Amino acid sequence: AYIARTLGLDAIVCLSKNVPQDRIDSIRAEGARVAIVEGDQTAAIGRGRQLAEERGQLFVTPFDDPDVISGQGTISLELHEQIPDLDTVLVPVSGGGLAAGVALAIKSLAPQTRVIAVSAERTPTMARSLAAGRPVATQEIPTIAGSLMGDLGPDNRYSFRIVQQFVDDVVLIPEDEIRDAMRWTLRNERLVAEGAAAVVVAYLLGQPAKGRGQTTAAIITGDNVASGSLESAVRCL
Incomplete structure (x- = not known):
């Protein structure tokens, strides 16, 4: 828009x-x-x-498009320029456009860097698709990480295959941990992170020992959070 x-x-x-x-x-x-x-x-x-x-207009898919994937991959170019010896990148995943672009680009520049895609337990589409070896449909269930809802599409051509090839792991986060991460990010970083973005923070908070001694980049994708969701998350701040 x-x-x-x-x-x-x-x-x-x-x-x-x-x-x-x-x-x-x-x-x-x-x-x-x-x-x-x-x-x-x-x-x-x-x-x-x-x-x-x-x-007679151009249709732009939100994730399964080479230009969309390439554009989002520029995040990895900036990351590599700033942190050439990056150990791990954490990226939210839904339809896979962002995860595909980030993973493809960073693996091209630094093959040793691990890419972990993170989603909500209520949005397991990519995780289930990878387990099945093909895109599978899942029912949309309301979640505080609303931007992660949705399927990969019945005719997915790009994002699934790239994620399948270049992402090292997919992790699912429960709702309460996403809310905790939203609160933590607001309190400690003074950032308003929507639930779909806070999943990567939730992963870090839940895996403190794994990241010790390593350089990890967590991609926090946005602050487009509904007022009700934000109030729910910060109620106990």
């Missing part, structure tokens, strides 16, 4: 009915039209493809 507004382009963003109202309002504030789809993220992606075909 932001890029479309910057370039003066018309944009329609198709969203699942499970997307929080705060996020819908933010997208509309950028000037994009929003189409709410009954169903999950896969249904929203399908509707986006349909609208693009009907209107």
Whole structure:
């Protein structure tokens, strides 16, 4: 929505009915039209493809696109420039666009660097897909890490295969630990991290011994947190 507004382009963003109202309002504030789809993220992606075909517009998938993956991989270029001897990178994972880009780029520059993808226990799509050896569908369950909900899509062409090849491990985090990580990040780093971003902090807090003596980068992806989720997380701050 932001890029479309910057370039003066018309944009329609198709969203699942499970997307929080705060996020819908933010997208509309950028000037994009929003189409709410009954169903999950896969249904929203399908509707986006349909609208693009009907209107003769470009469809941009949120994760399974070479340009999206390449763009997100530039994070690893910056990490490697700043920390050439990085031991581990922690990255949130859902559809796999971010994890694929980060893993592919860092492994190209520093093959010894481990990449651990982190998600919520309620969003196990990538973990289950890797275990099955192919993309599998999972039911969307409400979670404080709402941005991690959704499937890989029935015709996933890029993100799954790249994650399968270059990510070393996938870890799932329970809801209470994600909330604890949101509180910890706000209290200690003065950062508002949405649940989908706080999963990497939760992993670090739960594995203090594993990271001792190592250099680890945790990619905190955003602060786009619904007001209710933030209040729930910081209630005991």
